[in-house]
Amino acid sequence: MIVLKCNHGLQGTVTVPGDKSISHRAVMLGALAEGITTIDGFLPGKDCLATIDCFRKLGVNICQTGSRVEVEGVGLRGLRAPQEVLYVGNSGTTIRLLLGILAAQPFRTVITGDESICRRPMGRVVVPLRAMGARIDGEGDGNFAPLSVYPVNGLSGIDYSTPVASAQVKSALLLAGLYAQSATTVTEPAVSRDHTERMLAYFGVDIRREGLSVQVRPASGLTGRHVVVPGDISSAAFLMAAALIVPGSEVIIRNVGVNPTRTGVIDVLKAMGGDINIENLRDECGEPVADVRVRHSRLRGITIAGPIIPRLIDEIPVIAVAAAFAEGTTTIRDAAELKVKESDRIAAIVNGLRQMGGDAVALPDGLRVQGGRPLKGAVIDSQGDHRIAMAFAIAGLMANGDTVIGNAECIDVSFPGFAALISTLGANIARTGESDKCIEYKNYG
Incomplete structure (x- = not known):
């Protein structure tokens, strides 16, 4: 007390x-980049530590000491099949954004979280990812965790209008779009936080914004950077x-x-x-x-x-x-x-x-x-x-x-x-x- x-x-x-949203994204993009990404000001809260834990299970070497993090990027196609279920704790950002990345991987993954996460709707991400060709199964036809993500023969870019302004939905689709065979465009009814777009550009991705729409083109690779949160x-x-x-x-x-x-x-x-x-x-x-x-x-x-x-x-x-x-x-x-x-x-x-x-x-x-x-x-x-x-x-x-x-x-x-x-x-x-x-x-x- x-x-x-x-x-x-x-x-x-x-x-x-440090900013929770930016901390999550810095770890994720650093893991997918080539070379070392250093993060200063990282938020060592439970949600962001869950993101680190998931990427470690995906084969990424991450050293975290307090608010300083060093990520040894494995490249867009360097993640490895986890030997256990990915557990996100209470982090909605981790599970929703990670679904966009996992949808393009050549291995099966099971991802879940705590009781609260298992009550939160995932269909808002799963439905458009399926439209890109992803195969995702779970409770309530994929609307609730635990979720199983299966390998597919490539993703297709889509033009998608989100029913509500959601940075998590938008980010999941943009991350999946890095692996797609054509451009992916997300249009929102109002502007949501744009940390993903800013950081993708900072890591060298071709990202374009016009009004309420943002477009990502298939990426050949990301370059590790120094991120100050x-x-x-x-x-x-x-x-x-x-x-x-x-x-x-x-x-x-x-x-x-x-x-x-x-x-x-x-x-x-x-x-x-x-x-x-x-x-x-x-x-x-x-x-x-x-x-x-x-x-x-x-x-x-x-x-x-x-x-x-x-x-x-x-x-x-x-x-x-x-x-x-x-x-x-x-x-x-x-x-x-x-x-x-x-x-x-x-x-x-x-x-x-x-x-x-x-x-x-x-x-x-x-x-x-x-x-x-x-x-x-x-x-x-x-x-x-x-x-x-x-x-x-x-x-x-x-x-x-x-x-x-x-x-x-x-x-x-x-x-x-x-x-x-x-x-x-x-x-x-x-x-x-x-x-x-x-x-x-x-x-x-």
Whole structure:
């Protein structure tokens, strides 16, 4: 158990762990490249470590020490048949992107994950991969893991329009397209995160973007590179929200990735009245990076819907928490995707806010939060969802009374050292008990 106590605002300059999405992709492309790929700033969370484990089982030599990773690439056609089932843990990114790579391999592979992964829909990736010629079987006609991927006589490029904007679906098809006999084009209804496209280009792949479409041509090979992973904006979002709602706060977060397909959370928090400034903007390894300065602000409710949703889908839990401290009503629509994340996040957010005395209502494709009601401490079950755990940890900073987050170990999926980092900004942390399975947050009195 970790107890946080503080009687003043959050103050200081910090960095957050490396971007989870970029860390996954750097390992994957490094494995498929020729030569050595070095990765600095890698996120050593459970999800990204699952990606490393899968590629090791596929015959790739990977040395990982903390946030430094060295991958000895085997080339596009150098992967070897694994001697055991590939296990992705709780990582949806690992299983969906890896399906695109495995679909083109000359050997059979079985891939699965934990109980949560086995409930999450895989058909959105499996169906278009089958259209390319892949042979994938699994539960529910391939809609659920475990999934078996069989060798085929080559893949064909396709033109595919995704029903929803999904970086995981798009990325799986682009990775399969590296092996196809013709170009593969993916068109989305709105822009999703484009880390895969940027990194493919950085590794020397012929990738073309036009509007909402991206096309990859068959690749002859990738070249190993040095990748510097910026801080994850999804992790930084929790600190942004904390600084905005705790009076007297001013926090600077260094080296944050500010890819335009990911900065929806900044746009929304600023629209809510947040004092957020982007400083020292620069480019590193094809990704925009900056420092983010956040000061306590008086927030107001807004409506969040439409094309911006894919740019902030992972940050909605903490946006909803910020909305609970805003004046007026915040309505979030077009976010039904939240129901099939690590948990049903719509239900988890609404239930958690209600437990704390907040006013929240679930909508068919989102939720509505009425701000301005004082929150009270409560015992919150994270349901093993790292973003739910952290979002309600932030809520607990300003709640009346103590807030206990159950199953808090799931935070290590994306933000190892989360509680310790907050302590550097002014909160006092006391560990009690033998584990951190619960985190108790005492309010900023």
